[in-house]
Amino acid sequence: MEEQLPTPQNDKPKVLLVDDEESILNSLRRLLRGQPYDVLLATSGAQALEIMAQQPIDLVMTDARMPNMDGATLLAHVHQRYPDTTRIMLTGYADPSVIIKAINEGQIHRYISKPWHDEDMLLTLRQSLAYQHSERERLRLVQQAWDQNEQLKLLNATLEKHVASRTAELQQTADMLDLAYEELKHSYVTSTEVFSLLANLRLPPPKQTNRQIIELVRVYCQRHHLDEGTGRDLTMAAALYNIGKLSWTDRMMTAPADLLHHNDRERYRGYPKQSESLLMTLEPMKDAARLILHHQERWDGNGFPDRLKGEAIPFGARLLKLAVDFIELQRGLILERQMNSDEALVYIRNYAGRLYDPGMVEDFIQVCAAYLSDVSLADPSVKVLTTRDVAAGMILARNLNADNGMLLLNAGKVLNGALVEKLIAFEAMEGAKYAIFVTVPEDLNGATLEADKVAPALH
Template sequence: MTAEALPIEALLDAEPEPAFTILCVDDEVNILSALRRLFRSSGYRILIAEGGAAGLEVLANEKVDLIISDMRMPGMSGAEFLSAALERWPDIVRILLTGYADIQSTIEAINRARISRYVSKPWDDAEMLRIVDEALAVKKLEREKAQLNSVILRQNSELKRLNLSLEDKVKERTQALEMTMGELTEVHEKLKKGFIASVRVFANLIEMRAGKLAGHSRKVAELARAIAQQLELSDAEAQDIFVAGLLHGIGKIGLPDALIAKSFVQMTLEERNVYAKYPAKGQAALMSLEHLQSAAKLIRSQHERFDGLGFPDRLSGMQIPIGSRILNIANDFESLQAGMLTDKPMARPDAIKNIETGRNKRYDPAVVDAFLAVVGKPEAAPLGREREMRSKDLQVGMVLARDLIAAGVMLLAKDYMLDERLIGQIKHFEEADGTPLKIYIQVK
């Protein structure tokens, strides 16, 4: 343990205190001898001087804590000696030895030399020891106070140093954590993009199997997410609804080709019963994927009606998950325009009106209101211009301004940033297919 770590009491006791030094000044040798004998067993260090001049010389060379001086001395009186000592060493305790006949000069000496005490001759030994002990007790307190102040100053200095060191360490650690968090955020974003990309691949496969218009699943997903945001659902809920929109038709993969090719109004009752099983099959297809369980539940209930006449579980009202209620409207709206529900495609205004007429029957009225608010907003102006490019001119970092579609299948979604691998795959696809792709790139 370092000295700075010790408690203050231990620091005060760590260094032995030097003995107090007493200077006895008198022109009579027997008086000096008596005083030396008196303090011999007290533990004090005793110095003697035979007169005032000799006393000043001792003071100039030794550290003295207390002076005992006789009043009557030849050459320099005790009052003169103690006055000179006061001027040069004011912290020394001064005691005057005086006789009864010297009372007037004693008073003058007290006033002139600021004498702490005076002791009459002949003195009482016990009284003399008590007076000196009390005087030096005050000195001891002063010494301990000075020592304590020194310790506090050292500890404050060390504390400042430790604080600076701690601040540097905290700053260094914070920077390291921020760097780590930044790296984790970047990795998380990559994983999230990879996850969404994988989901979009599934959606493309579904559309290829269904033989319908490319990009339908993405349109449903984006509209459903916009409605969720209009309803102020959480980001997590909106993300689940978006993913469910991309995968809403995954259960159709197991349906017969002839059934998939038909619009809903063209199906027979038997075919509709078979068709009604695809939402549950879609949930089952995602059963083993833990991160898609929330989306899978929404897919199962996407065709439940608000009035309870939907499928597969005949849920009604608030029994239907909010995401499924949203997905129902988004899917029907895009399907109406694509001709997937009726025998021919429906114009956008007519599709909107069709959704409105389903309020409180097929659709949740609150979700209808949110849908109308979304489709009623003017389409956002593009952030930048676009330019059609050949695949040979593509560069890493370019961003698609439109969905990349080939043979009715969406290869890459709008806003996708191209990397070297994707550019190579696009070129390879063109070579294999023998048809140049229409590639639109954002221009800032």
């Protein structure tokens, strides 16, 4: 297949008109006089192919009925040899077989009937060439991203050696980028995940979120058998939900949202809109961008940017908020204290009907339990109680930590009255409020209290 070079950006688009009737060609040439195109004429399919072999052509418009080689056959040759050239059929005969052949073999972009309206003809040419230009620009930007990534890897290779753990992390990211770019031309989903990895380089490993959110969303989609399009949009939204944060300072990138001051808080509230704006120019990203725009809306209508309420919030945005908050609560990006997975789910359950769709919360907890091995909240035998609700004989279902991260009691510990009193006193002294995950034996009176050691903080 011959390869046609793209038209240089500073040249006028070249338009080739093909018709065996010179009067038609003359009419079209007069119509296009003064338009920003270089117009070339051909009276046969063979002559048109000769012209295209000598110079790049941006758009071919041909009559359907011509001797020797009809328009559909010509456009089939053009599609095979010069697939980037825009193809338009012009005919005065409503012959379905000709139209079907042009569509199937020539893969035409538009079909225009004779006689034509001059304004419609000019509009069709403008729109076709504008679409062609935007597609070439997209491909140029993809190539530019590839080139910049290669330059970035070259620069990294020349930098002084980093700390061993950091070097290993960057190498792993570079390897993942290499693999992802192999499939870039086949999948926008893959490209969005690549960009999310680049964004993660702005954050230390304990604060990175995108990969975990992507995987959690995928598990949800698989468990609920969501259609491929919805799953693709959710995955791309999960990968790029925080791309609007890349212009922030390092301090603001890692600070808990709850502790941001007034100016920073206003900037924080603008990041969903900023993320959406960066992605809306990409046609396949429009639906994902809409989910990103609304993923900080709240069920009670007090979210941002548009204060949508209830089911007015797109389903995908409601799911994305659950996944983002679940992971960011564990990273310390929402509250100052980093929660474990169960504590994050208790927080989400407590705010069902205010921040989150109450109809999705319990189902989301079950998905998290299927995805993570350390989630005990989905177990019906596990209860979440306050210190004043626990009783002697109950068994800790998971480790109990103070707000500063210090271990207080190990999972499996059987509580007695003295330990409960110490927990209440310690909680009051720290000004904290603990969520205690316990299992309750069927017969508390018959439970045998173990003599396990209490963590030093409670002695």
